[in-house]
């Protein structure tokens with residue numbers, strides 16, 4: 500039996516979370532067309548006859564001195580430490596250049612771990628595959644180099660098989676029916692955040708987080724009180740929308756998604772509030788980004 504923890508790393512928007520979901524055949528991690536959506540270590544589990552892979556989705560690696568980004572980087576470091584193998588996802592539609600250097604230098608610090616390199620988004624026209632291959636063979640020395648379209652599933656089965664082949668011998672780490680270890684509260688907060696990101700633009704997706712104020716199971720219903728938290732009053736207006744239409748949409752879209760995931764009904768009281776400059780508050784970031 501094979502078993503491994505596999506850290507999925509790469510720069511923002513490379514398609515890491517989309518690939519994690521495709522590999523696990525379940526929606527484990529939220530995705531968006533906005534960079535830096537993933538803020539935590541998200542574990543997705545896949546169990547096959549030959550063994551089990553526990554993927555750790557990580558925040559996109561991006562050079563920035565901001566406190567918030569430093570915390571995100573710490574999440575990546577600790578995922579790499581935890582991992583037996585690394586799945587490095589590169590967006591094949593973007594020139595590698597300095598954007599990948601940050602990831603490469605991080606990987607070189609963990610050089611003993613086997614790396615499998617994936618060129619993602621190969622469904623798109625126009626790509627930099629040969630430049631990326633050149634850069635990676637000299638700088639990363641991957642054990643294997645594969646191509647995927649995480650969006651339409653191309654190459655995903657072959658990638659899963661190759662990862663199991665490369666994995667060390669070991670026992671199951673989670674029961675075979677598990678596909679994630681995330682608590683319901685965390686998944687609820689993430690789904691609300693995903694829906695809110697999909698309805699907003701510019702600074703707002705980065706300025707919001709979701710706080711679950713309380714939950715209570717009543718019979719077969721989970722009652723949830725949650726706050727979509729932003730940084731200023733003007734952002735509250737945008738998230739609420741004209742006549743409350745945007746917040747209503749976010750709530751209904753979230754409920755629709757909960758129905759697919761949970762075998763109980765979720766009741767959601769969703770409000771918007773302000774926490775000025777929360778991205779600079781250590782006490783908050785420490786609890787939130789891990």
Ligand SMILES: Nc1nc2c(ncn2[C@@H]2O[C@H](COP(=O)(O)OP(=O)(O)OP(=O)(O)O)[C@@H](O)[C@H]2O)c(=O)[nH]1
Nearest residue numbers: 512513514515516517531535536537559648649650
């Ligand atoms: N065309 C195409 N788009 C993709 C593919 N994989 C992901 N995407 C899109 O790329 C965007 C970013 O995808 P994510 O999976 O959220 O990227 P990520 O690397 O997890 O992003 P961060 O959270 O910023 O680290 C989304 O709009 C996805 O739909 C792919 O194979 N082909």
